[in-house]
Amino acid sequence: MRNLMTLALLPAGAVAAQLILASTRIESAELTCRNFSSAVRLSDTRADKAPEACPSGALVAPGQVFEMRPNGYRIGAAVRVAVDPAPTPDRAPDPVSNLAGVPLSFDDPVYANVKSGTSRIMLSSGSSRTDLSIVENSGEPTITCDGSCSLTRVRIQSREGVRCLGGDINLTWVYITATGIDSDHADGLQCYAPGSTGTVTVTNSTFKMAGATTAGYFSADNWHGSHVFENVLFEGGNHGLRIPADGGSSVSLKNVYFVHGSFRYGPFLFDVVKGQRIKIAQWENVRWASWNGDQLVLGEFIPRP
Secondary structure, rough: OOOOOOOOOOOOOOOOOOEEOOOOOOOOOOOOOOHHHHOOOEOOOHHHHHHHHHOOOOOEEOOOOOEEEEEEOOOOOOOOEEEEEOOOOOOOOEEEEOOOOOOOOOOOHHHOOEEEEOOOEEEEEEEEEEEEEEEOOOOOEEEEEEEHHHHHHEEEEOOOOOOEEEOOEEEEEEEEEEEEEOOOOOEEEHHHOOOOEEEEEEEEEEEEEEOEEEEEEEEEEOOEEEEEEEEEEEOOEEEEEEEHHHHHOOEEEEEEEEOOOOOOOOEEOOOOOOOEEEEEEEEEEEEEEEEEEEEEEEEOOOOOO
């Protein structure tokens, strides 16, 4: 620290002084990272990142305190540095991997321990499946929930994903890629059971559609349940999400992303039936997304319809 102090060696047997700089305000703009790091040891910033801890902006902290202590002939110094935050720029796109997360591909690391199969499954009410992978091409639903069911860390590659026939359905870390062919009206997850009710909750999951597909998620024909989506990615199909007014009582979206340019008609459709539209109970952080290589980048917010 330029001309701040001089240390004089005392006669033999005398006590040397250790300078501890506990809280400092750097007043001089001429202090650089180079001479700063040669004079002191950083204690409240990462020592191996000292050059990065000294940006061109001012270094500030509330006041100066010096304390002299006898401690042999060694000199130690500790500096507490507070850095003025830079002005907040316009919000830049965020990579999904830095957020709560969705599976970004069929081979996402979350599926490292799945058990692979090629057969369709019918789940009775109250059933669950965990760490399961199914690849099949029958054109029928790969998994059918005949009542309440739970799927956790399940991935599906087929022509038709999951069919709900009633009850409470919970999907967590599920990746469904459905490719419709010919006259298919494929869906990633479809609730179809006229007169049935239940809450469908989808978290940390991805629906990727291709070919002759209706939607990543579709509910209709007098389904009385509600639909909750949190941390969900939709890509491809006629629509990512489609729920007519007769497809449920309410829909909630939080941290839901639609891949821009991937939909035949639009990211979502809430059809009006007899002058009514499904109630949107929540619409929070719903955004466009795009791919940059294998990284998903979040874009502009989508206004609440």
